[in-house]
Amino acid sequence: MNFIPYGKQSITQEDIDTVVETLTSSYLTTGPKVKEFENALSNYCGAKYVLVISNGTAALHLASLVLLNKEDKVLTTPNSFLATSNAILYAQAKPIFIDIAKDGNIDLDLCEEELKKDSSIKAIYVVAFSGNLVNQTKLNYLRKTYNIKILEDNAHAVGAVYDGIKSGSCTSSDISIFSFHPVKHLTTAEGGAIATNSKEIYEKLLMLRSHGIMKTPDMKPWEYEMKDLGFNYRISDIQCALGISQLKRLPEFIDRRFEIAKIYDKAFENTIVKPLYTFDGKSSYHLYVVQVDFSKLNINKEILFNKLKEKNIGIQLHYMPINRQPYYKSLGYGNENIPNMDKYYKECFSLPMYPLLSNEEQEYVIKSLFEVLR
């Protein structure tokens, strides 16, 4: 059996042809494909404005510069890739780590307790962990009641829908971001997007993406004005061509992820392997996470990882608690009371989940997992 990773891209001949066509066109970097991809994403997720960008981390960086001020307190989750809370630090604001709920997402009830205690909190950064949007009704309620900014890190959740609310529509948030890294739902190699319904936010982001520069029709042909300290976070036409082609295939990708999730759900029914949540049509399943109580077994998680690796299966842990990372400890974090996150860290791991995972490979993963756990 060839190595089975936890996630990987699916590239067809059509994807390749589209990229090659762009390579031979007049534009390699910013050209017509950038706007075309932005329009296609905006149509897909329903946000008024979408800006594509060099990667998801850059998306979080610019979003944070627009949403936050120095020293702002921001509630966020320890269960994410580092980029989510790093972006709060980029804006010289202060992340506050809140424990997770049973589904791996930030616990919004705990967020409300914090908001009641501390009226100086300015924002919440939520992550749709594994592809599962947080409760949108509660998020909207917190946003309005406490007059705070909301950022949805939907790097895991392209294509997810919560009670009719599409991921990236920004129905309950100021900004949503996506990542198009190859393990995600669709890829542009490196790449990301920022969605918003605010024209003001969009215009600031546009400037920051390209050196803080603005050009208006009344200027002389050679003129441009630098209005802010921006960056080069542009994405190329070549990458956007791939993104456009991949976006057309998104429904097929999600359907396949659903099929894989249902097969895992069934295989783990009434066993020691507990899915973090079972299929209900809401999650777009970037990850399929399971929980095993190792205290009742003869092996620990490290042995499980190593034994499965010997069998050519690459399970993964998403994530180590961010607040316990050495850099965060050096800033005074690390002693938060986050019992659910600690339990999650001990017991959970992600199984292979990607459209090209064959039924035969998935059967092999399930069989091998039970063999090792026994």
Ligand SMILES: Cc1ncc(COP(=O)(O)O)c(C=O)c1O
């Ligand atoms: C939740 C989350 N946010 C942000 C990012 C950053 O995205 P990128 O790798 O495109 O910079 C990732 C990437 O893994 C992620 O998983």
